[in-house]
Amino acid sequence: MNVSEPEHQELPELDGSVSPPVRKLRWKWGLGILLLGIAAIIYRWFQLAPDRTYQVFSVYSGTLYLLIGMLIWWMLISGVAWKMRFKGLLGTVLLFGLFFALFRVESFEGDMVPRFRFRFLPTSEQRAEQYFEQIENSAPAANVELTEQTLEVSPDDWPAFRGAERDGVVRDQTIRTDWKQNPPELLWKHPVGAGWGSFCVIGDRAFTQEQRGEQETVVCYDVLSGEQIWTHADPVRFSETLGGVGPRATPTFQDGLLFTMGGTGILNCLNAGTGERVWSHDLLKEGGLKNLEWGMAGSPLIWEDLVIVNQGIQKSESKAENQSLIAFDRLSGEKVWSGGTRKSSYSSPQFVVLNETSQVLVFHSKGLESFAPQDxxxxxxxxxxxxxxxxxxQAIVVDDRSLFLGTGYGKGSTRLRINPSENSDAKVTQGWKSQSMKLKFNSAVQRDGFVFGLDEGVLTCLNLETGKRNWKRGRYGYGQILLVGSHLLILAEDGHIELVKADPEQYEQVAEFQAIEGQTWNHPALVRGKLFVRNSEEAACYELKPVSK
Incomplete structure (x- = not known):
């Protein structure tokens, strides 16, 4: 048997060096991680997140996990040379560094989407400081002029948060609606200090609260010119990353006095004519309380001789006594009573009469509670x-025995029936409940058996009898609404204003214009045909009275 000799194999010549093995990019692993991460973000967006804020947070967390996964793939699995891995990592870090070197996070929108602005541009606070420096010398003369003036409220004024009834309804006023032919007339516009409160307007004076540097300031403006008349300052500053800077509440006027709640819990009673302090309380310091996460936001309520306000949060759960509300004599500032055991939130106390019983309602962190205003x-x-x-x-009084209540973060709305205690074992019973009308930090208005509000930023009409949604149209962000006759006046989150018919049958936009620039969560005020709007950057006043023919 012939055995063939093994085939001769040539060996590579050795030149003293060995060629490195060829590395291949394991791109399938990277693509798989990328697609899986994107699919998880989409799933969480549509299936797990109850509202838009949680959807945005799901994107943040999902993107973080995706970046971690891609980092692990690139550094440990990708298969490319280590030198290339470190170059890629360094390049990514430099890219992120360059972006944040050029841009800063100016603020966060209502759904927590960040708003970026070039770092070389001045901040809104810096722009406001420049404006205040220009007008600094005009204030003293105005103070002298006002020392003898007494302000009195009239039915046409706007003495409190969301109006005299605190319901966002403008009564006995007509406005022009043909804005294309007769656009709103700008009376004045200028920078203001940061803050999320609204205007209180009495006669020819408009009051609001602003953060000016390290001073939390109550400011009185002239209605027609927008000129500053007087200021009162407290050396405090509230600032929170997501919620921003400044006070959150709206001043309340009563019998020549102005009552204000600051972001850090300072309750002031001021002479509305001069800005001089009558009395003051630091609620958090005096009560041994801590602040709410996004600051004290409840506007003071006046009931007879009392000023009633929310309190802060107890530092220890075991001592949660008399923490919900506190009442002071509005003239002397002496404490009259405090009550409630539930944790405060960001709504304002409101006075209502249900079943012929006077009550103060407060929407706490856990629900709606009613208090006797006397004690x-x-x-x-x-x-x-x-x-x-x-x-x-804010809760809406539907009739003398029922309320509408809505909240955000995926909860929705409900109608409550308040029963006379002698006729029912349950003082409160629930009617319908709905996933619609998720009111975050904006309140709704009612007209003719229907409620209109921004359900996660989208204008929605809900039937108050059935709880069924009639329509949902138009995106306005987390803005605010007034009801003016048969129209809804909507101040959107981007500062533009729309006029929409309060029609339960269909959505119909009538007119619109850009009122102010910047992120706008503040409530508008409408007084004698003059519309007052503001945000944390600027304020403006527009004439909306019908044009005489």
């Missing part, structure tokens, strides 16, 4: 809250 006794409580425990919208 602070709790009358009833209805749990209605969300995962975040954040309630900011």
């Amino acid at each position: 602070g006794t709790s009358l009833w409580f209805f749990p209605w809250t969300n995962q975040a425990g954040i309630n900011a919208a």
